[in-house]
Amino acid sequence: MPELETANTTTESAAKGRYFVRFTREQRYMHAVLFTTFLGLAATGLVMRFSESFWARKFAAGVGGFGAILFFHKLCAIVLTIAFLIHVKEVFQRGLFRREKGIFWGSTSMVANWKDVKDLFNHMRWFLGLGPKPQFERYAYWEKFDYWAVFWGMIIIGFSGYAMWFAPFFAHFLPGWALNAVLIIHSEEGLLAILFIFAIHFVNTHLRPDSFPMDMVIFTGGESEDEFKHKRPLEYQRMLSEGKAESRLGIAPPLWLLNFSKVVGSIAIFIGLTLLVLTLTAYFH
Amino acid sequence: MSLRDRIIAAGVAVLAIAFAPIALRAQADCLACHGDATMTDSAGHSIAVDGQKFGSSVHGSLQCTSCHADIKAYPHPDKIAPVDCKTCHADQATSVSGSVHASASDQPCTSCHGVAHYIFPKDDPRSNVYPLNVPKTCGTCHGSPDLAKKHGLPNVYPLYMDSIHGFALSKEGLLVAANCQSCHGSHGILSHTSPQSPTYKSNIPKTCGTCHAKIEADYEQGVHGKAVAGGNLNAPVCSDCHTAHAILQPTESAFRMQSTPICGNCHKDKFSTYRDTFHSQLGSLGGYVETARCWDCHGAHDVRPASDPASPINKANLVTTCGRCHAGANASFVKYQPHANARDRKLSPALYYIRLFMNLLLAGVLIFFMIHTILWVIRSRYSQVKSRAANGGKNA
Numbered sequence: 001m002p003e004l005e006t007a008n009t010t011t012e013s014a015a016k017g018r019y020f021v022r023f024t025r026e027q028r029y030m031h032a033v034l035f036t037t038f039l040g041l042a043a044t045g046l047v048m049r050f051s052e053s054f055w056a057r058k059f060a061a062g063v064g065g066f067g068a069i070l071f072f073h074k075l076c077a078i079v080l081t082i083a084f085l086i087h088v089k090e091v092f093q094r095g096l097f098r099r100e101k102g103i104f105w106g107s108t109s110m111v112a113n114w115k116d117v118k119d120l121f122n123h124m125r126w127f128l129g130l131g132p133k134p135q136f137e138r139y140a141y142w143e144k145f146d147y148w149a150v151f152w153g154m155i156i157i158g159f160s161g162y163a164m165w166f167a168p169f170f171a172h173f174l175p176g177w178a179l180n181a182v183l184i185i186h187s188e189e190g191l192l193a194i195l196f197i198f199a200i201h202f203v204n205t206h207l208r209p210d211s212f213p214m215d216m217v218i219f220t221g222g223e224s225e226d227e228f229k230h231k232r233p234l235e236y237q238r239m240l241s242e243g244k245a246e247s248r249l250g251i252a253p254p255l256w257l258l259n260f261s262k263v264v265g266s267i268a269i270f271i272g273l274t275l276l277v278l279t280l281t282a283y284f285h
Numbered sequence: 286m287s288l289r290d291r292i293i294a295a296g297v298a299v300l301a302i303a304f305a306p307i308a309l310r311a312q313a314d315c316l317a318c319h320g321d322a323t324m325t326d327s328a329g330h331s332i333a334v335d336g337q338k339f340g341s342s343v344h345g346s347l348q349c350t351s352c353h354a355d356i357k358a359y360p361h362p363d364k365i366a367p368v369d370c371k372t373c374h375a376d377q378a379t380s381v382s383g384s385v386h387a388s389a390s391d392q393p394c395t396s397c398h399g400v401a402h403y404i405f406p407k408d409d410p411r412s413n414v415y416p417l418n419v420p421k422t423c424g425t426c427h428g429s430p431d432l433a434k435k436h437g438l439p440n441v442y443p444l445y446m447d448s449i450h451g452f453a454l455s456k457e458g459l460l461v462a463a464n465c466q467s468c469h470g471s472h473g474i475l476s477h478t479s480p481q482s483p484t485y486k487s488n489i490p491k492t493c494g495t496c497h498a499k500i501e502a503d504y505e506q507g508v509h510g511k512a513v514a515g516g517n518l519n520a521p522v523c524s525d526c527h528t529a530h531a532i533l534q535p536t537e538s539a540f541r542m543q544s545t546p547i548c549g550n551c552h553k554d555k556f557s558t559y560r561d562t563f564h565s566q567l568g569s570l571g572g573y574v575e576t577a578r579c580w581d582c583h584g585a586h587d588v589r590p591a592s593d594p595a596s597p598i599n600k601a602n603l604v605t606t607c608g609r610c611h612a613g614a615n616a617s618f619v620k621y622q623p624h625a626n627a628r629d630r631k632l633s634p635a636l637y638y639i640r641l642f643m644n645l646l647l648a649g650v651l652i653f654f655m656i657h658t659i660l661w662v663i664r665s666r667y668s669q670v671k672s673r674a675a676n677g678g679k680n681a
Contacts, residue, residue, distance in 0.1 A: 051569040052560070060570040069570060127660035133668075142657075149650075164563065167621075168613035176620020181639050183563050184627055188643035192650060200654040208658075209665040 019222040020239075021250040026090075031218050032264075033083045034150070039271050040076035042194045044069045046275055049187050050282035077161055084154045107137045107238065110148070116141035138235040142204050153193045160186035191279070198276035202269060214269070219261030220253035312336065314359070315349045327363060339402045343409075352401075368401065370394045380473035397422055397471075414471070417454060419464040420445055427465075444530035461496070468492050484529070487513055489522040497523075500586050507587035519551070526585075535585070541568070541578055548579040558624040575610065582606055582623065 023031075047056045047069055060069055095103035102108035118134070120141045125131040139147070160182035163170040167179055206214045210231070217223045229236045239245055253261075316336040318324065324333045339345055350356055352368045371378030374394075381393050398404045398413055399422075405412035413422045420442065426432050428442030445451045445465070453462035468484060475482035483492040490510065494501025504510040504523070512520035526547050527533075533540035545568065549556025559565050559579070567576040580588070582598055589596035597606040603619035611618065627636040 047570065048563075048566045051566045057570060066567050066570040066576075070567075124657070124660070127657075127664045129664075168611050168615065168618050171615055171618035171621075174617070176617055177622065177625075177633070177635050179618070179621040180625040180627075180633070180636055184636060184640050185643060188640070188647055192643075192647040195647070195651055196654070199651070200658055203658045203662065204654075208662050209669050 018225045019250045019252045020225065020228050020245075020248045021221055022217050022223045022228070023221045025221065028218060028221050030083060030087060033079065035268055037076040037080040037083070038193075038197065039268060039275075040072055041080065041190075042197075042275050043271070044073040044076070045187075045190050046194065046279055046282075048073070049191065050279070053278075053282040055278050056282075074165065077158070080154070081158060084158070107234070108139070110139060110144055112141070112144050112148075116144060135233045136231065136235075137238075138232060140232075146201055146205070149193070149196060153189060156189050157186055157193065160189070194275065194279060198272040202272060206265070206269065214262065214265045216253065216258060216261050216265070219265060220257050222250040222253050224252075312340070312349055334402050342403050343406050344402075344404060377472045384472065384474045385476055386474060396426075414466075416460045416462075416464050417458055419466055420451065420454065423465040439530070441530045444528075448530060448532040449534050450532060463496060467495070486518050486522055487516075489524055493523045503586040507584070507589055509588055510586075521547075521551070541576075544580070545578050552579075555624055558626045561625070561627065562623060564623065577610060577623070581610075 043059075047059050048066075050056050051060075060066055063069060063072070091103060094100040105111055105113070115137070119136065122131055122134040123141075126133045163174065163179070163182040164186065171179065205211065205218075217227075223231075239248060313336075316334065319332060319334045320336050322333045322335070324331065326332050344352070352372075353365060354372075355366045377394075381387060386393050395401050403411075405415075407414045407416075409415060410417070412418065424442035424446075427438070428440065430440050432438070433440040446455060450463045453459040454464060470483055475485075477484040477486070479485060480487075482488065490501050490504055490513065494504075505514065509520045509522075513522055526544065527535075533543075535541075535544075545556065545559065545565070549559075560569075564577045568578060584597050587595075589599075591598045591600075593599060594601065596602065604614055604616065607614040607619050607621075622633065625633050625636055627633060627640040630637040
C-alpha cells in the first residue's frame with residue numbers, strides 16, 4: 001500500500017497530531033474479505049430464505065435465476081471459508097509456534113475475561129446515568145462478542161451449509177433427521193448473523209455518535225491519538241507505560257485511502273441496511 | 286293490318302317468347318347472372334357466386350335449386366327463403382340445436398363452415414374446419430374478449446395458441462394435435478357442467494386418453510384416477526393440473542413453477558411443510574427447473590400411496606427416487622423428511638427443539654443488543670451535547 005509516498009499530501013489530517021496503528025494491513029484485508037463475502041452471502045441467502053417475497057423473485061430473475069443465486073452463494077462461501085482457515089492458522093501460528101503473548105489470554109486477547117463482564121455491567125449502568133463510563137482495553141466486550149459471533153457463526157453456518165451442499169456425503173455419518181435440521185440451523189443462524197451485523201454491529205461500531213458515520217480505523221488501520229485515548233484509555237495508558245508508543249506510531253491515513261474507504265464503507269452500509277429493510281418486510285409480511 | 290304492323294306484331298311475339306319465365310335447371314342458368322362478381326342485391330350485399338370455386342366445393346355437384354328450393358324459375362322474387370341446411374344435414378342440425386350453440390346466431394352452420402357456396406370437406410386445407418384451421422374458426426368468437434365477458438367464458442383462443450397443443454398445430458402443422466373439436470366435439474358441443482359433455486370433469490381422463498392412452502391407463506391406476514372413477518369429483522383430473530387450454534410442456538420451468546401450488550390447493554398441510562424446505566425455496570425462485578416438485582417424488586399420473594410397492598416413495602424405492610437427483614443417496618440420506626414440520630413437537634421433536642433453540646437464541650441476542658445499542662446511542666449523544674464537544678462526527 002503506497003501510504004508512504006502519498007503521506008506528505010495529507011497535510012490536513014497530519015496536522016491533527018499523531019496516529020497509531022490499530023489494525024495491520026492483513027487484518028484490514030481480512031475484514032474486507034469478510035464483509036464483501038458476507039454481503040454476498042446475505043444478499044443471495046436472503047433471497048433463498050424469503051424466496052416467496054416479491055423482491056426475491058425480482059432479484060433472482062435479474063441475476064439469472066436460482067442457479068446464479070446458488071452459484072454466488074457457494075462462491076462467497078468458499079472464499080469466506082478460505083479466509084477463515086487462514087485466520088485460524090494465523091492465530092495458532094502466532095500463539096503456539098511464535099509464542100506471541102496476548103493471543104489467547106491477557107488484555108490484548110480476544111478471549112473474554114472477568115473485566116468484560118464488569119465492563120458490560122458498568123457500561124449499562126453508565127447508559128442509565130448510574131455510574132462512570134468504564135475504561136476499555138484493546139478490545140471492548142462488544143467487539144469480542146462480534147468476533148466470537150462471527151467465529152461461532154462460521155462454524156455453525158459453515159458446517160450446516162456444507163452439509164446441505166454435500167448432503168449425500170454427509171449422510172454417511174449424519175442421521176437422516178440431521179439433514180432436516182441443517183436447513184433450520186443454517187437459515188436461523190444466518191438470519192441472526194444478518195440482523196446482528198446490519199442492525200447491531202453497524203450501529204455499535206460505525207453509526208453511534210462517537211464514530212458517526214463510520215469508524216474508519218478498520219479501513220485505514222490508523223487511529224488518531226485523540227480517538228485512541230478516548231475510545232481505549234486503558235490500552236493507551238498501557239502503551240505509554242510500557243514505552244511502546246514509538247513502535248505503534250503510524251502515519252495519518254492519506255486522503256485517497258480515506259476517500260476510498262468512505263466510498264467502500266458507505267456502499268457496504270447501504271447494501272446492509274437495504275437488506276435489513278427487505279428482511280424485515282419479508283419477516284413481518 | 287299493314288305489312289309494317291304485322292312485322293311489329295311478329296317482333297313483339299318473338300320478344301315475348303324470348304323473355305317469358307323459363308325453368309332453371311343447370312348452375313349455368315343461374316351463373317349467367319350471378320357469375321358477375323359485381324352483382325349485388327337492392328341492399329348492396331353481394332349475391333355473386335364464383336362458379337368455378339363453387340364447382341370445386343363439397344356442394345359443387347348440386348344444383349342451385351337444391352338448396353334455394355323456393356326458386357323455380359326466372360325471374361324470381363327479390364326476397365327468397367333462407368337456405369335450410371337441415372334438409373340434408375338433419376343429424377347435425379339436431380346436434381347443434383341441443384348444444385351450447387343452439388341460439389348462437391341465425392346461421393350457425395356458416396359461422397363455422399364458412400361462406401355457404403364455398404364449403405369444403407374437413408380434410409381439405411381450404412375448409413374452415415380443416416384441423417389446422419379449427420382454432421382460428423372457433424377463435425373468431427372465442428378469441429374475442431367481449432364475447433368471453435358477455436358469456437362469462439375465459440378468452441380461450443390466446444391460451445390455446447400458446448399451449449403445447451397450439452404450438453404443435455401452428456408451428457408443426459401437426460394434424461393429430463388436439464384442436465378445439467378434439468376435446469369439445471363439433472356439432473353437439475355441451476357445457477362442461479353437462480354430464481354428457483366430453484369436458485365434464487369425470488369424462489376428461491377419457492377425452493384426453495383418446496390420444497394419451499398410456500397416461501390415461503396410468504392415471505386410472507393412481508389414487509386420483511380411482512377417486513374420480515369412484516365418483517369423487519374433488520379429486521383432480523388432467524385439466525386440474527395441466528389446465529384446459531394453456532397446457533404447457535411439463536418440463537418447462539413455467540409449468541414447474543405453477544404446478545406445486547395446484548397440488549397445494551388440496552394438499553394444504555403437505556404444501557405448507559414443503560414450502561419450509563430447500564426444495565421449495567429453490568423452486569419458487571424460478572429459472573432452475575431441476576428442483577423436486579411434488580410429482581418428481583410422488584409420480585405424476587399414477588400417484589400411489591407410500592404403502593404401495595409401486596410408489597416411488599415406497600421405502601424400498603426411496604434410494605432410487607432420491608438418487609435421481611442426489612447422486613450417491615444412501616439409506617441414511619433418504620431418511621431426510623421432505624415434509625418435516627419443525628412446528629410440530631409430537632411429529633418431529635428433534636427439529637422442534639432445534640428450531641425453538643435457534644429462535645430463542647436469535648430473539649435473545651437481538652433483543653438484548655437492541656436495548657443495549659439504543660441506550661448507548663442515546664447516552665453517547667447526551668454526553669456529547671452535555672460536554673459541548675459534539676463536533677458532528679468525531680469522538681467527544
